[in-house]
Amino acid sequence: MSTSDVTKEGIRGARPGREAMTGAVSDGHRSRESPDRGRGGGSEFRSYYDQPVLNQITxxxxxxxxxxxxxxxxxxxxxxxxxxxxxxxxxxxxPLRYTALGAVSGSLAALIHDLGRPERFLNMLRVIKWTSPMSVGTWILVCYGPLAGAAAVSQATGILPGAGRLAGLGAGAIGPAVAAYTAPLICNTAVPAWHEGYREMPFVFVGSGAAAAGGMGMITAPVGQAGPARRAGVVGSALENAAVATMERRMGMIAEPYKQGRGGALMRAAKVLTIGGAVGALVGGRSRTVSAIAGAALVAGSACTRFGVFKAGQDSAADPKYTVVPQRQRIRDRERAAAQEGGDGGEQGAQDPAGD
Incomplete structure (x- = not known):
């Protein structure tokens, strides 16, 4: 049984002749050409029985x-x-209180459906682990959900309006954590397109959430009161697109799944929709029709961003080069740095020999 692990820095605990062979090969046996010639050294990659290096996203x-x-x-x-x-x-x-309750209910339902059984979600509440984004996120949802529900129910029924208002303010205080925690949740994985985007992903998700909420406000509220929603849509769109552009530029070849295939198509659609929605919010905010259309574009663009990020992660986990090429580059960088340090030490010893 193998005891090696694939890590960001390479394969830990490998046993020669006993482990899956991944990387450059000189023959064509079970290999495929890397589309990243030049940056990946023009190598061909293969994995054990043509399987991906990483476990696939389930x-x-x-x-x-x-x-x-x-x-x-x-x-x-x-x-x-x-x-x-x-x-x-x-x-x-x-309407935004109703939206918050409906959205968090749908989010919990989707999570529980993916888990398979409701008790699996309840099992996560037995402990709280501060180093686990999933554990912390679960407790964030548990604290946020009842507050959002109480605020919406009080708003709809008129019962205990003071308590309902306090609940709404409490939900608003926890809201930023709800909007952002899923970014570290997915980045705390070995999936290359997610893990390498850990610096910008929280800004992508917060901007995307703000654009969606602003869009819902533009759809549901009278234009006379929708000013904050329009501003949220514009600022959220700008933040999301700036963060995505920065992330793709910094990640280099690992950002390819955000530009190619279905993930790339969704991310391009998100950019068009969010920018179009922001422009509509700026120039047509006083028109009820334009405001609703722009709001719908912002909501749709936010959805495309989340599904595009998910699909990009799937594609990067399925292709060995997004794991192997960065590992090789980090190894080469460490070797080069060690060689430079060794050379500097040798020159210093020659110039200042011991005993002088």
């Missing part, structure tokens, strides 16, 4: 993509609803 795209999108929409909607309440915009706060 999460269901519809469930987890929906979970990512609805969680961001819920958290950002609560933040926007709390702000609308504090600034005297009840016609904006009301």
């Amino acid at each position: 999460w269901k795209p519809q469930d987890i993509g929906g979970y990512l999108f609805l969680g961001g929409l819920a958290g950002a909607s609560s933040v926007l609803a709390a702000g609308a309440d504090l600034t005297g915009r009840p016609d904006l706060a009301r």
